[in-house]
Amino acid sequence: MSHNLEIDSRVKFLQKYVKQAKSDGLILGISGGKDSAVVAALAKRAFPNNVYGVIMPCYSLKEDVEHGKKLCEALEVEYEVVDLSKSYDTILESVKEPLNDQAKSNIKPRLRMTTLYAIAQQKNYLVLGTGNRAEIVLGYFTKYGDGGSDVNPISDLKVHQVFDMARELNIPQEIINKPPSAGLWEGQTDEQELGIRYSDVDDFLDGKEVDPKVREKIISKYKATEHKRQTFAQYKDIGPLKF
Numbered sequence: 148m149s150h151n152l153e154i155d156s157r158v159k160f161l162q163k164y165v166k167q168a169k170s171d172g173l174i175l176g177i178s179g180g181k182d183s184a185v186v187a188a189l190a191k192r193a194f195p196n197n198v199y200g201v202i203m204p205c206y207s208l209k210e211d212v213e214h215g216k217k218l219c220e221a222l223e224v225e226y227e228v229v230d231l232s233k234s235y236d237t238i239l240e241s242v243k244e245p246l247n248d249q250a251k252s253n254i255k256p257r258l259r260m261t262t263l264y265a266i267a268q269q270k271n272y273l274v275l276g277t278g279n280r281a282e283i284v285l286g287y288f289t290k291y292g293d294g295g296s297d298v299n300p301i302s303d304l305k306v307h308q309v310f311d312m313a314r315e316l317n318i319p320q321e322i323i324n325k326p327p328s329a330g331l332w333e334g335q336t337d338e339q340e341l342g343i344r345y346s347d348v349d350d351f352l353d354g355k356e357v358d359p360k361v362r363e364k365i366i367s368k369y370k371a372t373e374h375k376r377q378t379f380a381q382y383k384d385i386g387p388l389k390f
């Protein structure tokens with residue numbers, strides 16, 4: 148493997164950013180997926196005693212919760228489990244308007260964001276974002292849900308680079324083996340919902356040739372989601388997309 152993933156400078160970036168913010172550490176949602184696993188491992192290197200993981204099932208797969216626990220135990224990251232199913236139900240019951248499936252499912256990441264910011268403020272920690280470059284370019288995240296964070300050390304990484312980093316950081320194999328999923332409904336996978344393969348997005352971002360229809364799809368999602376890319380601290384500013 149000959150990739151320079153700049154692990155040490157990402158760790159330093161987090162240390163510097165937290166210090167500048169006069170904060171005491173970092174908190175993140177642990178989903179049992181690869182992005183939060185990699186970010187947790189970087190945060191643990193940056194702050195061995197001041198990283199807090201929150202596993203927040205909301206009618207989620209038991210397996211994902213188990214993977215989240217396994218990750219925190221392997222990394223020796225302190226964590227708690229906050230079940231958001233009741234809060235989710237309360238919102239659905241309290242809103243007069245019947246909500247469509249998309250509206251319902253986006254409540255889950257927003258409840259996670261609310262929970263993280265509450266604990267973060269109590270602890271004087273900053274909230275970590277976990278979006279990778281492909282997700283950010285496609286706008287494949289919930290606005291003010293998982294998109295709401297203070298500092299993100301992997302926003303410049305393409306999906307294959309996140310997988311490389313996961314291997315480099317010894318993330319448990321069962322987490323690496325799972326197809327990327329937002330986990331908002333049973334059987335959801337990113338590639339299926341998007342109708343685009345991450346390998347094509349990575350190729351596109353590398354300036355390689357991709358099927359013209361796929362290219363159009365990527366550009367169209369990028370344009371339609373411009374509003375979601377609010378500023379957050381980034382290791383490298385990914386700048387405007389050139390095409």
Ligand SMILES: Nc1ncnc2c1ncn2[C@@H]1O[C@H](COP(=O)(O)OP(=O)(O)OC[C@H]2O[C@@H]([n+]3cccc(C(=O)O)c3)[C@H](O)[C@@H]2O)[C@@H](O)[C@H]1O
Binds near residue numbers: 286288329337
């Ligand atoms: N032009 C515009 N200017 C300003 N604001 C605009 C807008 N168009 C929509 N909006 C606002 O944005 C809202 C729609 O955006 P949003 O609420 O994000 O909702 P939306 O983009 O419809 O859904 C989020 C997508 O991200 C996926 N996701 C979510 C969470 C995690 C992950 C993951 O990978 O783990 C993926 C999820 O599966 C879904 O496909 C609208 O309801 C409206 O309020």
Ligand SMILES: Nc1ncnc2c1ncn2[C@@H]1O[C@H](COP(=O)(O)OP(=O)(O)OP(=O)(O)O)[C@@H](O)[C@H]1O
Binds near residue numbers: 176177204282293327
């Ligand atoms: N059940 C959950 N508990 C806690 N945090 C969650 C949960 N589901 C999602 N999140 C948070 O939302 C982020 C966005 O989800 P996303 O699916 O993009 O990342 P991932 O699950 O870490 O990796 P992958 O893309 O491979 O599934 C996660 O990284 C995590 O911080």
Ligand SMILES: [Mg+2]
Binds near residue numbers: 178179180181328329
């Ligand atoms: Mg996931």
